[in-house]
Amino acid sequence: MNVAQIKKVACIGAGVIGSSWATNFALRGYPVCIYDIGQDPLAVAKKNVASNIAFLLDKGIVNKEEAAKAEQRVSYTTSIEEAVKDAQFIQESGPERYEIKRSVVVEIEKYTAPDTIVASSTSGLLITEIAKFAEHPERFVGGHPYNPPHLIPLVEITKGEKTSTEALQCAYNFYEKIGKEPVILNKETLGFIANRLQLALAREFMDLILTGVCTVEDIDKALLFGPGLRMAILGPILTMHLGGGAGGAKGLYTMIRESSQMWLKDMAHWTDIPLEWPDVAQEGVLKELENRPAEFGKTPEEIIKFRDNMLIEILKMHKKL
Ligand SMILES: NC(=O)c1ccc[n+]([C@@H]2O[C@H](COP(=O)([O-])OP(=O)(O)OC[C@H]3O[C@@H](n4cnc5c(N)ncnc54)[C@H](O)[C@@H]3O)[C@@H](O)[C@H]2O)c1
Structure with missing residues (x-):
C-alpha cells in the first residue's frame, strides 16, 4: 500500500x-x-x-x-x-x-x-x-x-x-x-516518547512539591511562564542549541556536564508515585484556581475554551492550520 x-x-x-x-x-x-x-x-x-x-x-x-x-x-x-x-x-x-x-x-x-x-x-x-x-x-x-x-x-x-x-x-x-x-519509534518502547518525557518531568515536580520546595501553583507558573513558553515554539534540544551560543548544543551540554552531575544525583529516582500525591495535587490545583483570573476561566469548560483558543493561534503560527 x-x-x-x-x-x-x-x-x-x-x-x-x-x-x-x-x-x-x-x-x-x-x-x-x-x-x-x-x-x-x-x-x-x-x-x-x-x-x-x-x-x-x-x-x-x-x-x-x-x-x-x-x-x-x-x-x-x-x-x-x-x-x-x-x-x-x-x-x-x-x-x-x-x-x-x-x-x-x-x-x-x-x-x-x-x-x-x-x-x-x-x-x-x-x-x-x-x-x-x-x-x-x-x-x-x-x-x-x-x-x-x-x-x-x-x-x-x-x-x-x-x-x-x-x-x-x-x-x-x-x-x-x-x-x-x-x-x-525504531523500537517498541513503553510509554513511547512524549509520555515518557511528561512522566520524567512529573516525577521531578511531584518530588519538589512533596519535599516542600514549592507549591503546585509555583510549578504550573514556573513551567508555563518559563520553559513551557519556549517549548511551544521550539523543541528543547534546539532551544539548548541557541543557549550554547557559538558552541551550539555541543558547547552547552559540555559546559553543564559537571554541574549537572550534582543536580542529577539530587533529583528524584523513585519508581512509584507517592500515595499522598493525588490529594496534594487536587488541593494545590484548587488553590491555584482561586488565584486564577476569571477572564482566563475557572471551570474546566471555561479553561478548555481558553486553551483551545490559544492553541489555534499557536498552530496557525506553526502553519499547522
Ligand atoms: N483519551 C486520550 O487522551 C487518549 C490519547 C491517546 C490515545 N488514546 C487511546 O485511544 C484509544 C481510545 O481511547 P478513548 O479515550 O477514545 O476511549 P473511549 O472510551 O472514549 O472510546 C472507546 C470507544 O470504543 C468503543 N468500543 C467498545 N468496544 C468496542 C469494540 N469491540 N470495537 C470497537 N469499538 C469498541 C466504545 O463504545 C467507545 O465508544 C485507546 O486505545 C487509548 O489508549 C487515548
Missing part, C-alpha cells in the same frame, strides 16, 4: 479519540466511516464531529462550504464490515484492552485486503501483542495521537516485531499528508 492508494478511511471506536480522528480525516478530504458497537456512542460521536468542525468554522480555519463537506464525508455504522471493507487505512481507537483490540483485529482481517494499513491509537499496548494472532501482522502499526488528534499534530508511529517497513512508511506519509507531525 502506498499513500496515493488511500481513498477511504475507517475509524474503529467512536469515543473521544475516534471521533476526533474522524474529524481530522474528513477535514483533509477523506471519506471516513466510523464503527462502534452501538448507536449511543455513534450519536455522541456525530455530535463531537459536528462541534469540532463548528469550532474550526467559528475560528475561521474552514469556511462554511468546507465545514459542510467535511461533515458529509463522515458516515456512521454498527457494522464493522461496512466500515472497513473498502477502506485502505484503518485507525483503531477502541478501549485500551488487549482482548478487545485483538478481537477487532480478527474482524478487520475478515473484510479487508491484506495490505490495508491498520494503525492503533493505543497509548501503551504493544503492537506485537495486539497483532499476535493476525494473519497479516506486517500491516499493523501504532499511530498514537495526542488528544485532541484533530488539533494536536504529533503522532507517534510504533512498530511490532512483524511490522513491515512499507507499512510504517505508508502510515508516516499518510499522517504527514493529513497535516500531522509523525515520528517513527
